Amino acid sequence: MLLLKLAFRNILRQRRRTILTVLSMTGGYILCCLSFSLTEGSYKNVIRIFTMDHTGHIQIHRDDYLQRPKVFKGIDDTPQQRQEILSQPGVHSIAPRVFAPALAYAGTRNTPVQIVGIEPQLEKTTSRLFDKVNQGQYFDVNLNADGYYSAMLGMGVAESLQIKIGDELILISQGADGSIANDIYIVTALVGTRNSWDRNKVYLPLSVAQEFLSFYGKVHQYSLLLADESAVDSITQSLTTALPTLTINPWMQVEATFYNSMEADKRGNRFTLLIIVFIVFIGVLNTVLMSVLERTREFGVLKAIGSRPGTIAGLILIETMMLAIMSLLVGVVIAAPIIAWFALRGIALPDPIDMGGIEFGFMTGEFSVGVFAWPMLLIMAFAIAVSIPPGIRAARVSPTRAMGSF
């Protein structure tokens, strides 16, 4: 207690210096919090957008379909199979999908597209496709009055083909058995925008796509949404053991380029922060060292009346920690509202940046304990490190010489 009291008095002896030191540490802390909150928040937001939009949190494929998509690499799609996956703890919903490249024709125009076969009702629970229909009706699996099945087109396809709702669309592709597949469909809806992921997609009902590709009873992919997105790793593990014949790919593998870019960006950010905090603490070291030097005489007296070196070093440590704690308190008070604002409102970038195939257009903050706690640990660690050299110096003061020095 005595040490605490002493330390407190000491740092209040030079108010201006204390305030300036606290201010620079506060600045460093707020900067760390903000940067931390903005990167975590923005990336989480982007990840939420694309996982909910189309990738899902986990995708299940046969073998290496993700890296080498071949039409014949299919999963046997049975009700039992779906039920088994859905019954795993933490799995919220499942959507089976079939993919194939194709050429689409309308009138005299044509464009390369990707066919996506989906189960209309299940897809609603797993991706935002239903909400992205901006013209026409979300389709069903039934034949229309003229005996055609319906298709939904991405905006890019619709623009290239200059096609409208109700028009005929011809698809040509290669079936899973190597045969040539072609058929006529009626456009019932347009989805997304000309820049969204769906721009080059043609959606068909699952059974229709399977028939078109001679791919009966099989799918290429199950896309899963989880109840809790942070449980991706553990659920990937449990699915891998539960389904040994299939390949379980969490979104980090599905969007590997984005994930790697994100990790690289985060590393870069952490490095920059470390340098800034380092510069801040050169200043702090300066202050602490000065305050020790100007009290050399006092330390001499303390030692002469029997204080042990450890006590004096401890005093310096406590003083620095007090400065750090004061800075952190001020820092939290200032940073909290700023971060809360970023978390609630966020800022839109003037132009979205394409990062590894994922569009990044919005900066938003994350408001959580970690955002405040990690920078705190960093500042405290630096504060302890910085109090060591002055502490040793103070502890080594020789009483006779110190008191002789006026």
Next chain:
Amino acid sequence: MLIIKLALRNLFRNTRRTLLTVLLIGCSLSALILTDAVLLGMVDVMIESLTKTLSGEAQVHRQGFTDNYDVDLYMPESASIESQLENDPSVAAYASRVISGGMISSSYNVGAGIIYGVDADQERHLSKLAAAITLGHYLEDANDILIGEPMAELLEIKLGDRVVITQAEANTGELSQALFRVAGIFKFGVRELDSNIVFINISQARKILGIKQGSHEIAILFHDVSSADLDPTGLLSSLTDDTTEALGWRALNKDIAAMLEMTNYSSLIVGAILFFLASLGVINSMFMSIYERIYEFGVAKAIGTRPFDLFQLIMVEALFLALLSCILGMSVGAILGEWYATNGIPLGEMEISGIAMNNNIPTVLASHQFTNFPVYVILLTLTAALYPARFAANIIPTDALHRSL
């Protein structure tokens, strides 16, 4: 002169403090120089990879072609544009291309892709295509096709295999097919190009599409990349009319141009933060040195020194501090910057706006880092010293002499 002598002596009376302060300001300056050098390096890598890989520094198209790459929108008179480019002094290289979407099928699989019909000789000077070939050879025979590594893997083909390209003819939409032999496998290292594009000879591409002459795109490289922005010979504007448009890379890649603008801001933000933190350190250490000498200042004032002289003294001290810091900061910045310019900064795998940056980013040192930044640092240090200097100037002799005893 007296003031300069006094200031220097004062600074070195407490060498440790001076050194720590110099270290603080110097580190800020070198951090700033390095941040800017890394950003410049990234920008260079991005522009280089964007323009030198395939797309060139400027492109000529039919109006509206870039909206959705409509096969019908080709330039029938591309030959006359080419001769104009040939005679323009600012142009280093150009290449005509026929571009269309199609299906590429092997005996195992089928993929959709973009088919580039290119002139083998022109392309050699414009893009990195010839250098990007990892297996086999460049376009030689009429039926040669070059395919990217990921697409070759998808189609399960190797050198010498046959592939069929299915396309619709321009204007009529008639389906037409042609057989090609895989002559080479290429890898630009840019995912979008490697997995989506195949290259064939331009004459073949015209034949499949039923085009007699002309092309969809003419890519241009200049002797000096700034020509794409400045257009010194009026080339780009003269090629832009009701039917054709000629655009520099910034206009063709608006999102990347916008992002490059943003990197300037991030340099500014880092600089502002560093300067703010450094200035707190400067104020602090100036105050410490003043407090130590408060008795001296009291004496100096008592014997008739004017407040302005003391103010000047502190400012001169700050100036020396700043100069020393600049020397330290610039040397550290130059040494590290030079080292990383040859070795590159490992940032890990990154892909921004379709541009892969998998290699280490070499830093780029520029003259403004060593002329403008130090000036900012000196100005900042002087600004930070204003408050302590005013404090020293306003010391009341009686108080000072009294307090320090």
